[in-house]
Amino acid sequence: MSVMLQLKELPDALILGRFVKRYGEVDVDAVLHFLSILRIGTDLSEALDGFLARHGLLQGRWWVLILLMREDDLTSTPSQLAEKSGVSRATMTRLIDGLARDGLVKRLDDRNDGRRYAIRLTAAGQAKLDKVMPDYYPRVQRMMGVLSAAQREQLLQYLLLLKEGSRAFQ
Amino acid sequence: MSVMLQLKELPDALILGRFVKRYGEVDVDAVLHFLSILRIGTDLSEALDGFLARHGLLQGRWWVLILLMREDDLTSTPSQLAEKSGVSRATMTRLIDGLARDGLVKRLDDRNDGRRYAIRLTAAGQAKLDKVMPDYYPRVQRMMGVLSAAQREQLLQYLLLLKEGSRAFQ
DNA sequence: TCATTATAGTTAGCTCGCTAACCATGTCAA
DNA sequence: TTGACATGGTTAGCGAGCTAACTATAATGA
Numbered sequence: 001m002s003v004m005l006q007l008k009e010l011p012d013a014l015i016l017g018r019f020v021k022r023y024g025e026v027d028v029d030a031v032l033h034f035l036s037i038l039r040i041g042t043d044l045s046e047a048l049d050g051f052l053a054r055h056g057l058l059q060g061r062w063w064v065l066i067l068l069m070r071e072d073d074l075t076s077t078p079s080q081l082a083e084k085s086g087v088s089r090a091t092m093t094r095l096i097d098g099l100a101r102d103g104l105v106k107r108l109d110d111r112n113d114g115r116r117y118a119i120r121l122t123a124a125g126q127a128k129l130d131k132v133m134p135d136y137y138p139r140v141q142r143m144m145g146v147l148s149a150a151q152r153e154q155l156l157q158y159l160l161l162l163k164e165g166s167r168a169f170q
Numbered sequence: 171m172s173v174m175l176q177l178k179e180l181p182d183a184l185i186l187g188r189f190v191k192r193y194g195e196v197d198v199d200a201v202l203h204f205l206s207i208l209r210i211g212t213d214l215s216e217a218l219d220g221f222l223a224r225h226g227l228l229q230g231r232w233w234v235l236i237l238l239m240r241e242d243d244l245t246s247t248p249s250q251l252a253e254k255s256g257v258s259r260a261t262m263t264r265l266i267d268g269l270a271r272d273g274l275v276k277r278l279d280d281r282n283d284g285r286r287y288a289i290r291l292t293a294a295g296q297a298k299l300d301k302v303m304p305d306y307y308p309r310v311q312r313m314m315g316v317l318s319a320a321q322r323e324q325l326l327q328y329l330l331l332l333k334e335g336s337r338a339f340q
Numbered sequence: 341t342c343a344t345t346a347t348a349g350t351t352a353g354c355t356c357g358c359t360a361a362c363c364a365t366g367t368c369a370a
Numbered sequence: 371t372t373g374a375c376a377t378g379g380t381t382a383g384c385g386a387g388c389t390a391a392c393t394a395t396a397a398t399g400a
Contacts, residue, residue: 015240018240019239019303022300022303023300023303023304023307024304024307026307026311027307027310027311027314029319029322030310030311030313030314030315030322031307031310031311033314033322033325033326034310034313034314036326036329037211037214037325037326037329038211038214038215038218040211040329040330040332040333041207041208041210041211041212041214041215042211042215043333043336044207044208044211044332044333044336045208045211045212047336047337047339047340048208048339050339050340051339051340058385058386059386060385060386060387061386069189070185070188077348077349078348078349078350079347079348079349087386087387087388088387088388088389089348089349089350090349090350090351090352090387090388090389090390091386091387091388092349093349093350093351094350094385094386094387095385095386098385098386113347113348113395113396114348114394114395114396115347115348115349115394115395115396116347116348116349116395117348117349130192130193133189133192133193134193134194137193137194137196137197137201139338139339140197140200140201140204140338141196141197141200141201142335142338143200143204143332143335143336143337143338143339144197144200144203144204144332144335145200145335146331146332146334146335147328147331147332147335149199151328152199152200152203154324154328155203155207155325155328155329155332156203156206156207158317158321158324158325158328159206159207159210159211159325160210161316161317162210162214162313162314162316162317162325163210163213163214164316165312165313165314165315165316165317166213166214166217166313167217167313168309168310168312168313169217169218169220169221169309169313170217170220170221228355228356229356230355230356230357231356247378247379248378248379248380249377249378249379257356257357257358258357258358258359259378259379259380260357260358260359260360260379260380260381260382261356261357261358262379263379263380263381264355264356264357264380265355265356268355268356283365283366283377283378284364284365284366284378285364285365285366285377285378285379286365286377286378286379287378287379
């Protein structure tokens with residue numbers, strides 16, 4: 001996970017001009033576009049967070065519930081969950097702590113391997129998803145509806161290209 | 171600021187199908203596109219973070235330095251900085267704590283108003299920017315270079331539309 | 341077999357978000 | 371002029387990210 005600044009005040013061309021004077025030739029448009037893209041990414045993520053928060057969740061916890069529901073036996077392990085949601089095992093430990101405290105998941109001992117735990121979605125966890133998801137899907141649909149299928153495809157193409165380009169920061 | 175899951179494992183159409191069975195009609199493409207867009211936003215942000223981290227900064231601290239450098243007297247106040255970077259005053263207090271500890275900014279008493287402090291960019295802070303920015307600008311340029319000016323414009327258009335659409339989550 | 345290595349998970353300590361509560365200090369109006 | 375309100379900033383406490391260090395258990399192989 002990452003933190004992304006909201007950047008309420010993007011630099012205007014004048015200010016960037018002063019920076020150019022100090023730092024030499026700069027593609028002002030490229031910088032402004034880049035910052036705008038980051039900011040909108042944050043905005044979208046925050047829109048989702050705000051929605052989930054109304055259901056007492058945040059992206060991390062919500063995603064864990066979804067990953068569990070995907071499993072046939074509603075069960076997984078902390079390290080698998082960490083891997084699949086792209087967070088560290090330490091972070092997953094604490095996400096699970098919170099979810100277990102709220103009764104949405106349960107830790108189950110593995111009798112074959114004393115190191116492992118299984119994490120199972122509880123009835124309460126399933127009930128939570130059953131409240132969130134039927135609210136979530138139509139909203140995503142409504143949101144994405146502002147773009148045609150072709151436009152969405154195009155957008156994704158461009159973003160994937162940018163992602164390739166972001167190797168420039170390596 | 172927001173937290174954005176990396177979602178290493180997006181749902182495939184099959185899994186989404188099972189969710190559809192439980193939750194009814196869902197525009198699978200819309201959901202996949204939405205999650206992909208969020209994920210790429212995170213990826214881009216993390217690329218920037220990784221770059222800044224190599225200079226001992228993160229987006230929050232870096233942005234404060236930039237905001238200060240924009241000022242004619244290299245000086246601002248915590249609440250202005252908070253406002254402009256879109257974080258709470260509490261968060262700004264701690265960003266400033268860190269920057270002051272590292273000697274990149276300095277707190278100056280305001281003799282007219284005992285409540286205020288001024289925050290000034292120090293020589294070390296300016297030196298830090300003088301190392302980071304000449305490394306940053308060419309990389310942004312290289313990254314954005316994967317898209318033509320027209321494509322960038324189009325991309326931004328689409329994202330702005332999506333941002334409008336994200337009111338669906340309200 | 342038993343010492344070494346690998347794996348699963350947690351804990352500790354850091355960053356950087358947030359809100360709410362809390363000090364100061366200033367301001368304003370009765 | 372002084373009591374009430376407003377403002378600027380910090381503190382406290384929480385969430386969720388990280389890395390590094392640690393514990394416990396399992397697996398391996400000399």
